[in-house]
Amino acid sequence: MLFTIEKYVIRVGSRYLRRYFSRTVDATKLDSQTFIRQSDDTSTSIRRESxxxxxxxxxxxxxxxxxxxxxxxxxxxxxxxxxxxxxxxxxxxxxxxxxxxxxxxxxxxxxxxxxxxxxxxxxxxxxxxxxxxxxxxxxxxxxxxxxxxxxxxxxxxxxxxxxxxxxxxxxxxxxxxxxxxxxxxxxxxxxxxxxxxxxxxxxxxxxxxxxxxxxxxxxxxxxxxxxxxxxxRDWQYEEHMYSNHKCEDIIQQTVRAKLMDMLPHEIPYSLKVKLEHFEPGPEDSVMAMVSVACPKKNIAKLLLRKNKTFGNRIKQVAVMSEQELRHAFRTPVRLKLIVNFPT
Ligand SMILES: Nc1nc2c(ncn2[C@@H]2O[C@H](COP(=O)(O)OP(=O)(O)OP(=O)(O)O)[C@@H](O)[C@H]2O)c(=O)[nH]1
Ligand SMILES: [Mg+2]
CATH class of the missing domain: 3.40.50.300 (P-loop containing nucleotide triphosphate hydrolases)
Structure with a gap:
């Protein structure tokens, strides 16, 4: 309890100091920066200034x-x-x-x-x-x-x-x-x-x-x-950006992560996940096709074998990935997963 109170007091104190200093720094830099930017574009300079x-x-x-x-x-x-x-x-x-x-x-x-x-x-x-x-x-x-x-x-x-x-x-x-x-x-x-x-x-x-x-x-x-x-200081990224990774990479990595959750032991580390196709769909949605290459046929079987409650594992990976990607992109995502294996 004492520790929590102590931490709280320190945090409020440091928040006050941070506010104070950020204002001081702002004030010292304001003149030259305002001048240079205003000569470019007034509206941008006002936004950038703060x-x-x-x-x-x-x-x-x-x-x-x-x-x-x-x-x-x-x-x-x-x-x-x-x-x-x-x-x-x-x-x-x-x-x-x-x-x-x-x-x-x-x-x-x-x-x-x-x-x-x-x-x-x-x-x-x-x-x-x-x-x-x-x-x-x-x-x-x-x-x-x-x-x-x-x-x-x-x-x-x-x-x-x-x-x-x-x-x-x-x-x-x-x-x-x-x-x-x-x-x-x-x-x-x-x-x-x-x-x-x-x-x-x-x-x-x-x-x-x-x-x-x-x-x-x-x-x-x-x-x-x-x-x-x-x-x-100026923002590094445009306001609408939420990742420096491409959509395609996020899709591929999300499918890989779900496979890691769904498969036991070291198995998921041996899989090769690759985005094969990506295109914008109707009403801002995204459609993608991802391949999962298995080094052995029995691993592919593990992914494709039907289960009474949730179909097969690969289907569940697709559903879970779609759900997570919808949360990431704030738009509907349709995923098709293909399992490849050596014959
Ligand atoms: N119970 C519980 N689990 C958590 C919490 N945070 C993360 N996890 C779980 O811990 C596991 C690892 O989470 P990640 O976010 O992948 O951890 P990471 O540090 O990024 O892992 P690496 O990228 O592999 O280094 C996942 O199963 C998460 O659901 C938490 O606050 N509580
Ligand atoms: Mg991590």
Whole structure:
């Protein structure tokens, strides 16, 4: 309880300071910027003058809930998520705009060591993309799986390794304790937060958030905090954009994530998912055809075998993907999935 009150007081205090400073910075830059832009186009300059943005690097161990969190924060499921590790393979910018502020969340693959990268034959993006995101971030959100009793008491060593002295000095960091819906005793959560913040060799967090990316608990508070932290500067993306990935890539990755949820063990990692066809349909809808190449016939059978309750697995993958993509694009999506296998 004391910890919560303490955190609340600090947060309100820092919000006041942020507001104060952002106004001061605005005022000092106003003259020259206003002049230059007004000579271009008056209406744009007025709009641009008040623009603010923040680039947030989202880092965490594999499966900590990074993509689910980003989707909740931007209110669209543009970052595919699944119950298995290594769902996110490359970094993606997910964009949220509210009044004059643009938040750019950089979702990243779970941070891995060089050894893991080699052992599991992971793409170079697993090693490089978290670092690339750090290089352009204004703030870093470290996502910690509060449910995992084996890993939750320490910040992942692979993350600590990429946070160089230079980055630690330059970029503020917040701790995001995720999956709090799984903790029955709230004292465990407070104890965990206190341990991670007070550890001698731990990172210096400017704030701690306790959220459930699955239920949305605590998400509004985190989003408001980030909106308040935005810096006065031009937006990087057009207002209508919500991802820097193409529609086609989001479709392909969503189908892959659903296959990861639907198939057991290592099987989904051996599949090759490819978008074969994509076209706009009637009334702003989207139609797409995606192929799933199975390395063995028995895997294809597993996908095609009929089940009494939901038909076959591939049908269920299509339905679940359509549902998620509808939420991402805010438009009807029709998907056709084809299963290929060696004869
Ligand atoms: N109970 C619970 N589950 C969550 C929460 N957030 C995420 N999950 C689940 O955790 C699993 C992993 O979520 P992802 O968002 O894919 O995790 P990630 O960190 O992006 O994983 P990688 O991209 O593989 O590194 C999924 O099954 C999510 O539904 C949460 O707050 N509560
Ligand atoms: Mg992910």
């Amino acid at each position: 623009q603010k943005s923040l680039r947030i690097a989202i880092l965490g161990a594999p499966n900590a809930g990074k993509s689910t969190l980003v989707n909740q924060l931007i209110k669209r499921t543009v970052c595919p998520a699944s119950s298995k590790v290594h769902t996110t393979q490359t970094k993606a910018d997910a964009i949220y705009c509210e009044s004059d502020t643009q938040l750019i969340f950089m979702d990243t693959p779970g941070v891995v060591s060089t050894t893991e990268c080699k052992r599991y034959n992971l793409a170079n993006t697993f090693k490089n993309d978290p670092k690339v995101s750090l290089a352009v971030a204004d703030i870093v959100g470290i996502v910690q799986d509060a449910q995992n009793m084996y890993t939750r008491h320490n910040i992942n060593s692979n993350i600590l390794e990429i946070l160089t002295e230079k980055i630690l000095k330059k970029i503020p960091m917040i701790l995001i304790l995720n999956k709090i819906d799984k903790l029955k005793k709230k004292e465990v959560l407070l104890q965990l937060a206190s341990t991670l913040v007070k550890k001698k060799d731990s990172l210096k967090f400017s704030d701690v958030f306790m959220v459930s990316a699955l239920t949305g608990d605590g998400i509004d508070d985190l989003r408001t905090y980030l909106l308040d932290s935005a810096k006065p």
